[in-house]
Amino acid sequence: MIPAAFVILFIGVGIGASGGGEEKTAASTKPAPTVTVTKSAPTKDGKAKPAPTVTVTKTAKPKAAAPAKKPAEKPSEDEAPSGRVVFKVWGSAPAGVNTTYGSDSDSRDGSGLPMTKTLSVNDDALYFHVSAQLQGGGDINCSVTVDGHTKKGHASGSYNICTAQVNSNFTGGWD
Template sequence: MTVTKTVTAKPKPEPKATESDEAPAGTAVFKVWGSAPAGADITYGSDSDNLDGSGLPMTKTLKVQDGALYYHISAQLQGGGDIRCSVTIDGQTKTGHARGSYNICSAQLNGDFSGGWD
């Protein structure tokens, strides 16, 4: 008589995901999220560079340039909705909010004289 023993391996637990708005060092992270049924016109970048974004939710990352004076994001609702936006650099985050027809969500971080962001 043959006896067979079945052993079921326990799955390894998955590492816990961490949710953070922190931007990796040397980067600017731009976000827009919420509800915009007719869409939103999104512009983001620095004092020397404006880029267009699209779709919600949107997350874009740029390398922080030496000498940049500020980084900003602007999202204008097209016909209504409720959106939020943010820009994050080196642990500093600025946020904005817009609700209603054609209102604008905006956020901006300014460089300071010590090399930080405010």
């Protein structure tokens, strides 16, 4: 009995040592399935025992990420729907920003970043404007677009103001 144990020991050592000198990295090895065998408890009366339960657990490979969907095409900055004025303020303002927008006869308050507001063109307006003041610091941009004409502004630092204004050219167009 003892010699048989030594033979089994030497065979096990020989198998474990024969790796060909190559080490496998985690990236080059595939996870092997995990097999769990659960034996049934012996019965008292000696009758036939149910077969053992075998559970095989496989590690699933991660699925390739689905290609990212393109965001819906949005109009460029220089486009506004006909008869509409688009006001935008975007950037970073950790302490907040106070925003007003509108025309020479209609001024409104805006909030949050990014902000996009759209109003109808008032044919009697002399100009459309947006003004956004940083509250403590940040870096923001702003723009006003009317009939394909866009004016932009920028502000950076403490309490600076971003302004943009599109003016009527008195011939029915916008500058």
